[in-house]
Structure formats: structure tokens, C-alpha cells
Amino acid sequence: MDTMRERFATVASRLLDDDPRLAVVLAEIGVDGFRAAMDRHPDRVLNVGIREQLLVGVGGGLALTGMRPILHTFASFLVERPFEQVKLDFGHQGVGGVLVSAGGSYDWPAGGFTHMAPGDVALMDTLDGWTVHVPGHPDEAEALLRHAAAAGDDKVYVRLSLQTNEAARAVDGRRFLTVREGRAGTVVAVGPMLDGVLAATEGLDVTVLYATTVRPFDGAALRAAAGAADAADVVLVEPYLTGTSAAAAGEALQDTPHRVLGLGVRREELRRYGDMAAHLAAQGLDAASLRGRIAGFFGG
Amino acid sequence: MTDVMSDLMRERGGYVPLSYDRFPYLMGLMTGDEKHDPAATSTLDALWVLYDRVLRVSPETTDAPDRDRFLLSKGHGPMAYYAVLAAKGFFPVEWLPGFGGYDSPLGHHPDRRLVPGVEIGSGSLGHGLPLAVGTTLGLRAQGLTGAAVWVLIGDAELDEGSNHEAIAYAGPAGLDRLHTVVLDNGSASYPRDGGIAARFEAAGWSTRTVDGRDHDALYAAYTAPHPGRPHAVVARVEPKEA
Numbered sequence: 001m002d003t004m005r006e007r008f009a010t011v012a013s014r015l016l017d018d019d020p021r022l023a024v025v026l027a028e029i030g031v032d033g034f035r036a037a038m039d040r041h042p043d044r045v046l047n048v049g050i051r052e053q054l055l056v057g058v059g060g061g062l063a064l065t066g067m068r069p070i071l072h073t074f075a076s077f078l079v080e081r082p083f084e085q086v087k088l089d090f091g092h093q094g095v096g097g098v099l100v101s102a103g104g105s106y107d108w109p110a111g112g113f114t115h116m117a118p119g120d121v122a123l124m125d126t127l128d129g130w131t132v133h134v135p136g137h138p139d140e141a142e143a144l145l146r147h148a149a150a151a152g153d154d155k156v157y158v159r160l161s162l163q164t165n166e167a168a169r170a171v172d173g174r175r176f177l178t179v180r181e182g183r184a185g186t187v188v189a190v191g192p193m194l195d196g197v198l199a200a201t202e203g204l205d206v207t208v209l210y211a212t213t214v215r216p217f218d219g220a221a222l223r224a225a226a227g228a229a230d231a232a233d234v235v236l237v238e239p240y241l242t243g244t245s246a247a248a249a250g251e252a253l254q255d256t257p258h259r260v261l262g263l264g265v266r267r268e269e270l271r272r273y274g275d276m277a278a279h280l281a282a283q284g285l286d287a288a289s290l291r292g293r294i295a296g297f298f299g300g
Numbered sequence: 301m302t303d304v305m306s307d308l309m310r311e312r313g314g315y316v317p318l319s320y321d322r323f324p325y326l327m328g329l330m331t332g333d334e335k336h337d338p339a340a341t342s343t344l345d346a347l348w349v350l351y352d353r354v355l356r357v358s359p360e361t362t363d364a365p366d367r368d369r370f371l372l373s374k375g376h377g378p379m380a381y382y383a384v385l386a387a388k389g390f391f392p393v394e395w396l397p398g399f400g401g402y403d404s405p406l407g408h409h410p411d412r413r414l415v416p417g418v419e420i421g422s423g424s425l426g427h428g429l430p431l432a433v434g435t436t437l438g439l440r441a442q443g444l445t446g447a448a449v450w451v452l453i454g455d456a457e458l459d460e461g462s463n464h465e466a467i468a469y470a471g472p473a474g475l476d477r478l479h480t481v482v483l484d485n486g487s488a489s490y491p492r493d494g495g496i497a498a499r500f501e502a503a504g505w506s507t508r509t510v511d512g513r514d515h516d517a518l519y520a521a522y523t524a525p526h527p528g529r530p531h532a533v534v535a536r537v538e539p540k541e542a
Contacts, residue, residue: 023441043441051465054430061434064419066365067441069434084424085462089431092421094413 004141004160005102009033011142012070012100015149016041021068022149027055029073030102056082059097060089063153068097070149075101075117075159083123091127096153100145104161105240105265106279109272118265121214122244124157131156131173132215134191134239139168140212147173163192163239163276171212176221180208185233185298186225188249190214193237193285200290206298214238214245219252232258235294237285241265261297263290318387320348326383330399333408336377342485342512343452344380346535349518350450350481351384359389362417366444369435371420373428374454374483375409382406382415390417426460429453429480433466436478450479455496456487464499470530471504478530479522480505483512486539500532512537 002010009030016022016037023044024034031038031047038045048054052073059069071078078101079086090097105118124130131154135141141160148156151173169177176188179198182205189197190211197208207225211218226232232253236245243262250260265283272282280286284293318326323344333340350370357367372381379399386393391405398404405414409423420431432451439447453463470478482496492498497507506526510517512535521533 020442023438043437046437048465048469051469053426053462054433054465054469057427057430057462057466058434058437061431061436062438062441064431064435065438065442065444067438085427085430088421088424088427092411093431 001164002138003162004135004138004164005030005162006033007138007142008072008100008145008160011145012149013037015146016044019068019149020044021066022070023062023067024070024072025055025058025062026071027052027073027077029077052077052082053085056085057089060085060093060095063090063095063097064093068149068153070098070100072100072102074103074115075120076103076115079120079123079157080117086124087127090155091129096151096155098145098148098156098158100158100160102160104159104163106276106283107162109274109276109279112273113269113271118241120159120240121157121238122241125215125244129155130215131213133158133173133213135160135171135212136165136191136194136210137168138164140171143171144173144212159191159240161192161239165192165195169210169212173213174218175213176218177210178207178221178225179210180206181228182206183230185229185231185235186222187235187237187294188222188245190236190238190245193239196280196285196287196290197237199287200294204295204298206294215248217245217248217252219248222249222252223256226253226256226258232256233298234258235261235263235297237290238262238264239285241267259297261293263293317389318393320352322387323348323380323383326386326393326396327379329393329396330379330382330406332400333377333379336408337379340377340379342537342540343374343377343483344383345513345515345537346452346481346483346518347380347384349515350522351388353519354522355450356448357417359417362390365442366447368448369419369432369450371422371428371432371435371449371451372410372418373420373422373432373451374425374457375422376454378406378408378410381410385415385417388417391415425454425457426462429463429466432478432480433470433475436470436475439477440475445477448477448479450481452481452483454487455482455484455491456489458482458496458499459488459490467500467503467505471500474528475530476526476528480530480532482532482534484534484536486541496534497532505529506531507534508532509534509536511535
């Protein structure tokens with residue numbers, strides 16, 4: 001199976017052939033996947049060098065002329081470093097585009113903290129009107145990328161990762177999916193956290209919702225699941241900063257007494273290398289840790 | 301409404317452009333941002349010559365895909381910009397006295413969503429030149445190579461590193477539809493004689509340095525041929541502190 005990022009290059013290259021409004025902008029990272037597309041569309045596959053403020057500014061400028069830019073680099077350099085460009089060159093100018101990140105929170109643990117962006121979705125959450133997709137499988141990444149490219153002048157952030165689930169689900173770019181139903185509470189598994197959550201909740205009487213589009217947050221699905229359970233007790237399992245969606249969950253449940261536990265990547269810098277499995281365990285996000293934390297919260 | 305403004309509106313008949321000698325009056329209509337007065341008047345002549353003699357854009361073509369674009373990156377002290385746009389009929393002169401008011405579309409930094417003819421919202425320095433690079437690339441990708449893209453930045457604004465990302469890319473990329481006016485009123489704390497033009501030249505841009513108050517010199521610099529290269533015009537005016 002290809003990675004989400006490889007799929008991105010394949011799919012975006014095809015979309016460029018079909019839609020003259022699209023342009024891909026890169027800052028050296030990811031250029032190899034677009035060599036053929038660059039030959040076919042030299043004016044619409046642009047590499048601006050290692051210049052991330054320019055990457056985002058160019059995206060905004062392309063959009064001002066009516067094009068739909070797709071920008072790609074690691075999350076740290078796409079969202080965090082040029083954050084004011086994201087805020088102003090898209091949001092304040094009132095134009096749209098698609099930001100596609102790689103690297104996520106712990107995709108390259110041996111690369112260290114400079115290449116980790118656990119705060120990316122929380123940062124995007126400070127801005128108005130961004131759709132945020134977090135696919136959990138390369139096939140889902142393809143579906144959500146196609147959705148994002150075709151989403152008019154919407155502002156869309158797509159968070160790709162090397163962490164994936166075994167099987168793809170039929171995601172629609174809007175709604176949470178109900179993967180398992182139970183009475184004791186509700187667990188929302190975001191993107192690549194699903195397999196770990198399913199393993200962790202095996203034998204527990206809980207509903208598992210699968211979220212690949214986290215903004216806008218599908219409050220209706222959460223309300224329905226929480227309302228069908230014995231208590232509106234909700235655990236959010238996110239592959240980025242702990243509690244990123246806690247406010248959205250609280251808002252969805254504001255008319256019901258509820259409890260929310262956010263599980264995700266801690267704020268403290270781990271300052272360790274190694275591999276993804278070791279980092280998931282250290283963050284308490286591997287299946288065994290999740291089971292203890294989830295069961296404890298539900299009183300099991 | 302003042303008698304003078306009524307006269308102006310009659311004189312304009314709605315769409316008749318105003319002449320350069322009306323600017324003291326137009327600028328005087330805007331109050332409340334005196335801190336940025338020097339910044340506002342420094343750009344007046346550079347903007348007037350652009351809008352009067354160079355840019356192919358009018359109130360009727362503000363949405364035309366092949367119009368020339370002017371991006372005011374140095375959004376501080378936009379009074380001269382507003383005055384020029386009003387004089388050219390992009391919006392009514394009677395908007396000017398509302399400058400900075402809650403119900404006015406004219407803020408102390410311009411907003412493209414509020415003001416006809418304004419191509420970008422600016423204020424935070426260092427955004428205009430990267431946006432102009434993207435605009436140039438977007439027009440090229442759509443075959444709209446007749447349209448010129450202009451951006452105005454300040455000499456102190458050039459401190460922002462984002463400009464240097466744009467300058468260093470645009471030269472080697474050969475973006476010859478891109479034009480930058482650097483309004484040099486000696487605002488930068490760490491200037492170097494000739495340093496502004498040198499930075500553009502090092503990146504392969506064509507450059508001209510002129511008296512930013514001399515209309516004919518500005519026009520000549522703006523229209524100098526620059527095949528295959530982006531073009532920078534350094535317009536020097538009296539220092540801000542003078």
C-alpha cells in the first residue's frame with residue numbers, strides 16, 4: 001500500500017490534468033512526487049524553494065486570481081511557521097485553498113521535535129471557516145483530497161500521516177461514522193487512532209464514532225450517540241494535542257449534563273527519538289494505555 | 301456636507317476624475333491617523349503617476365480578469381491611496397471624511413473586502429510582495445500575460461524577511477510581469493546607501509532609483525523595459541523625520 005503522502009502526489013497530479021483551476025505549490029519538500037506533473041503543467045506545479053512564508057503568500061495570490069491552490073509541506077512548516085500568512089493571506093483576504101500537511105505529531109520520531117506539529121489542528125481552530133480532514137487510510141486520504149479540491153472556494157486543511165488503520169471506511173467529507181454501538185459511553189476516534197481505539201475498547205459496551213472530518217465538528221452525531229447511551233460520557237482520542245476538540249464536544253453537548261475526556265499528544269516535549277510505536281506508548285495512545293484510560297473514565 | 305465637497309461632486313458629475321491639484325483638499329478630509337501622516341503623503345506622487353498614467357484598471361474593470369493589479373503592501377497611512385482611488389472614481393469622495401469610523405469602509409489599513417479597487421487587505425507588513433508573486437503566477441497560469449502586477453512596499457517594510465523570500469524567488473523565476481515600488485522615506489533603522497536596489501539586483505531584478513516626487517521621472521522608471529526580469533523602482537522622497 002502506498003502512503004497517504006504518495007497517494008496525495010498521485011491524486012493531485014491527476015486532478016491537475018482534469019481541472020485547470022488547480023495549482024500545486026511546494027517548498028522543496030515533496031517535489032519528487034510531482035516531477036511528471038511539473039513537466040505537464042509547468043505553470044501550475046510551482047516550487048518556491050525553502051520559503052514557507054512565500055509558499056503560503058503565493059497560495060493566497062493564486063487564489064486572488066481565481067485559481068484553487070493546493071499547498072504542501074510538513075505540518076510544522078505549513079501551519080506553524082507561516083501561521084500569520086495562513087490567517088491573513090487566506091482568511092483576511094477572503095480567498096480559499098487547500099493546505100495538505102505531512103509529518104503530523106510523531107511521524108518521524110527520530111527527526112525530533114522540530115518536525116512534530118501536535119498543535120496544528122488547535123492552531124487552525126483559532127481561525128474561522130477552515131474545514132479540517134484527518135484521514136486514517138490512504139484511500140480515505142484520496143477521497144478527502146478529492147473532496148477538498150472540489151470544495152469551491154472553501155478553506156481546507158488536510159492532515160496526512162504515516163499512521164494508518166488496516167481498512168479504509170467510506171468517509172464522506174462531512175459526517176462521523178458509527179463503527180460500534182454500546183450503552184456505557186461514546187468514544188470518538190479521530191483518523192489514524194481508530195484501530196487503536198477499536199482494540200482498546202474490545203469487549204467494552206461503548207459506542208465508537210469515527211471522525212475523519214473534525215471541522216466542522218459533527219456535533220449532531222455526538223449528541224445522538226451520547227443521547228442513546230446511559231450517560232453522556234465522551235472520550236475524544238485525537239492524534240494531535242490533547243483536548244483539541246474538547247470545546248467542540250462541550251458545545252455539542254451543552255444542553256446535557258456531560259463529561260468529556262480528551263486524549264491526545266501532551267504539551268510537554270517528550271525529547272526522545274525512536275519509532276512511532278514507542279511515541280504512541282509514551283503518549284498513552286497505544287491500545288493498552290488507551291484501554292486503561294478509557295475503561296477508567298467510564299468506570300469499567 | 302461642505303460646500304466644497306458639493307462642488308466637487310457636481311464637478312465630477314459622478315464619474316469625472318479629479319486632478320492632482322485637488323489632493324490637499326482630499327487628504328484633508330481624512331482625520332484621525334495623524335501619526336501616519338508622513339507615511340501617507342510619501343506615497344502620493346508614486347501612487348498618482350501609477351493610477352493616472354500606468355495602470356490599466358478603472359472603476360469599470362475592478363473585476364476584469366486581465367486588469368492590471370496594484371497591491372498596496374505598506375498599508376500604514378493609506379490616506380493618499382484612498383484619495384487617489386476616490387479621485388479616479390473607484391468610490392465616492394464623500395466616503396473620505398468617515399476615515400477610520402465604525403461604519404466607514406475606509407480603515408487605517410485598507411481592506412479589499414470593503415473598498416472597491418483595493419486588491420489586498422494590508423497592514424501587517426511583508427504580505428504584499430509574496431501575494432503579488434502568487435498573483436503574477438496565477439495570471440501566467442491562466443494565459444493572462446498582458447496584465448501587469450504592481451506592489452508598493454516601504455523601505456522599512458523591506459526589513460520583513462518574507463519580502464526577501466519573494467525577491468529571491470521572483471528574479472530567477474523570471475517573473476517579468478511583476479513590478480515593485482519601494483517607497484524610500486528613510487524609515488528603516490539600519491539603512492545602507494544603495495542597499496535597497498542592490499538587494500533586488502542581486503536577485504536578478506531590473507531596477508531604477510528615482511525622485512519619488514518627480515512625476516516624469518517616476519513615469520520613465522515605471523515604464524522602462526525589463527524583458528525577462530521583474531522590475532523594481534526605488535522612489536526616494538524626503539526622510540520621514542525631516
